Amino acid sequence: MQEKITFDALINSVADKNQISKTFSHSLIKEMALVIQHGLNRDGVVNLSGFGIFKLHEVPSRPGRDIRTGASITIPAKKKVLFKPEKHLREMINKNFAMLKPQFLENDKNENSKSVELPPEKQENIAELIKEIDNREPVKETKTETAPVFENKPEEVTPEPNNHVVSEKNEQINPLLVPDTKEDSKNRAPIFISIFVILIILLLFWQFSGDDQPEEKIAETKKPVIEKTVEPLKSQPNPKTETQKPPPPIQKKEEIVKAKLHKTSEGDNLWNLAYNYYKDGYLWPLILLENKDKIDDPDFIKKNITLHIPNIKSTQKLSTEEQSKLAQGHLLAYFEYKDSKPDDARNHLFVANKYDTDYVHSRLSEIDESDLQYVKRFSMK
Amino acid sequence: MNTSEVIKNLAARLDKSQTEIKELLHNTLEIFRNHLISHDKFTIPGFGTFDVAERKHKIAYNPHYKKKMLFPKKMVAAFRPAKALQENVNQE
Numbered sequence: 422m423q424e425k426i427t428f429d430a431l432i433n434s435v436a437d438k439n440q441i442s443k444t445f446s447h448s449l450i451k452e453m454a455l456v457i458q459h460g461l462n463r464d465g466v467v468n469l470s471g472f473g474i475f476k477l478h479e480v481p482s483r484p485g486r487d488i489r490t491g492a493s494i495t496i497p498a499k500k501k502v503l504f505k506p507e508k509h510l511r512e513m514i515n516k517n518f519a520m521l522k523p524q525f526l527e528n529d530k531n532e533n534s535k536s537v538e539l540p541p542e543k544q545e546n547i548a549e550l551i552k553e554i555d556n557r558e559p560v561k562e563t564k565t566e567t568a569p570v571f572e573n574k575p576e577e578v579t580p581e582p583n584n585h586v587v588s589e590k591n592e593q594i595n596p597l598l599v600p601d602t603k604e605d606s607k608n609r610a611p612i613f614i615s616i617f618v619i620l621i622i623l624l625l626f627w628q629f630s631g632d633d634q635p636e637e638k639i640a641e642t643k644k645p646v647i648e649k650t651v652e653p654l655k656s657q658p659n660p661k662t663e664t665q666k667p668p669p670p671i672q673k674k675e676e677i678v679k680a681k682l683h684k685t686s687e688g689d690n691l692w693n694l695a696y697n698y699y700k701d702g703y704l705w706p707l708i709l710l711e712n713k714d715k716i717d718d719p720d721f722i723k724k725n726i727t728l729h730i731p732n733i734k735s736t737q738k739l740s741t742e743e744q745s746k747l748a749q750g751h752l753l754a755y756f757e758y759k760d761s762k763p764d765d766a767r768n769h770l771f772v773a774n775k776y777d778t779d780y781v782h783s784r785l786s787e788i789d790e791s792d793l794q795y796v797k798r799f800s801m802k
Numbered sequence: 803m804n805t806s807e808v809i810k811n812l813a814a815r816l817d818k819s820q821t822e823i824k825e826l827l828h829n830t831l832e833i834f835r836n837h838l839i840s841h842d843k844f845t846i847p848g849f850g851t852f853d854v855a856e857r858k859h860k861i862a863y864n865p866h867y868k869k870k871m872l873f874p875k876k877m878v879a880a881f882r883p884a885k886a887l888q889e890n891v892n893q894e
Contacts, residue, residue: 426837426844428846428847434833435829438829439830449812449816449826450846452815453812456808456811457849458891460807464803467808469808469831471828472831500892504881510838511878513835514838514841514878514879515878518874518875518876518877523873525867525870525871526871
C-alpha cells in the first residue's frame with residue numbers, strides 16, 4: 422500500500438496525464454511550488470480547490486534547554502507550514518477506517534480495549550433484538566400507517582373484543598367445522614385460558630358466597646358452565662373460515678407486529694439503526710427513505726416514534742431495486758443537508774449518482790448546478 | 803491566495819494561457835490526490851513531502867456529554883515542509 426513515489430516517476434505521470442514534455446512538467450511542478458511559497462509569504466495562506474489548504478502557523482518563542490549543555494535557552498519564534506487536505510480528500514484517505522465512529526465509553530474498564538468494537542452491553546442488546554425479531558413469524562410487508570398505535574398495546578387487552586365477536590357469531594352459525602390450523606389455535610390459546618380462569622374464579626366466588634346452599638346445587642351449576650366453555654372451543658374456526666369479511670382484530674395486530682419496527686429511544690441514530698439491523702451503517706438512507714414523513718432532520722430522530730425498517734435480502738449484494746432505493750435515500754439526504762451541510766450533501770449526491778444515475782438525472786432540475794459539477798469532477802475517475 | 807490567483811501567477815511564469823494552466827493544475831492536483839488516497843509518499847524537492855500516517859485510537863473527554871469517548875484510529879495526510887521552504891517562509 423504505502424509506496425514511495427520518486428520525483429522522477431511523479432514528473433512522468435504528470436507528463437503522461439497532461440501530454441506534455443517531461444521538462445515542462447518538471448518546471449510546472451517547480452513553478453507550482455514557487456507560487457505556493459510566494460503566496461505563503463504574501464498572504465500566509467494558499468487555498469487550492471480540489472486539493473487542500475496550505476497555511477502558515479506562527480509558533481511563539483518558548484523556553485527550552487540546550488540538549489548538550491543543559492543550559493536554559495529560549496527557542497525563537499518561527500512560522501510553520503501546515504497542510505490540511507480538503508474534507509473530501511481527508512475522507513478518501515481515511516476510507517479504510519471510515520466505518521469506525523467515536524463512541525461513548527460506558528465504564529472505565531473499556532479504556533484499555535484496543536479494538537473499537539461495541540461494548541459488551543450493547544452487543545447483548547443487539548443479540549436480544551435479533552432474537553426478538555427471529556421469534557416473530559415471517560415478516561409480511563403489508564404494514565399500515567397505524568402500526569405504531571397497535572404495537573404498543575399489550576396482548577392482554579386484545580382477547581376481550583375478539584371473545585365477543587366469537588361468541589356472538591357462534592350463536593348464529595351452525596357448527597359445521599373445519600379442523601383448526603396451527604396458527605388459529607395459537608392465536609386463541611390465551612383467550613380460552615382467560616375464559617377458563619374467569620369461570621373458575623366465578624365458581625369459586627359462588628362457592629364461598631353460597632355457604633348456606635347445599636352441595637348438590639353447586640354440582641349442578643358446575644355442569645352447565647363447563648359445557649358452555651367447551652362449545653366455543655369447537656366452534657371457534659367458524660367465524661374466520663366462513664366469514665372473511667370482518668377479520669377479527671387479532672389477525673391484523675399479528676401482521677403489524679411481524680413487520681420490522683423500531684421504537685426510537687434516547688441515543689438512537691440512523692447509522693446505529695442501520696448497523697444493528699443490516700450490519701452496515703452505510704445503508705441508513707434506506708431507513709430515511711422509508712420514514713421520510715416521520716424524520717424531519719436525519720441527524721435528529723425524535724424519541725418514541727416508530728420507524729419502519731425495510732427488509733433487504735442480503736447486505737453484501739444489493740439488488741438493483743434496492744440500489745435505486747438507496748440512491749433515492751441518498752438524494753433525499755442531499756436535499757436535507759443542502760442548506761445546513763453543503764459538503765455532506767455533495768457526497769450524498771455523489772453516492773446517489775453512483776447507485777442510480779438515471780434517477781438522479783430524472784430530478785436534475787432540483788439539484789444545484791455547482792453540486793452537479795462537483796459530482797462530475799469526482800466521478801470522472 | 804486562492805486557486806484563481808495561483809493560476810494567474812503560474813500562467814505569467816510559464817507563459818501559457820490561463821485556461822491551459824487551469825487544466826494542467828487540475829490534472830496535476832488529481833495525480834497528487836490519487837497518490838495520497840492510495841497512501842503513497844511523494845516528495846517535491848525544495849517544497850516538501852506528502853505522506854499518509856496512521857493516528858492511533860485515543861480516549862478523550864467530551865465536555866458536552868461529560869463522558870469519555872473512544873476515538874478510533876484513522877489515517878491522515880501529513881505534509882513536512884522542506885528545509886528550503888521552511889527557511890524561506892521564516893526569513894524577514
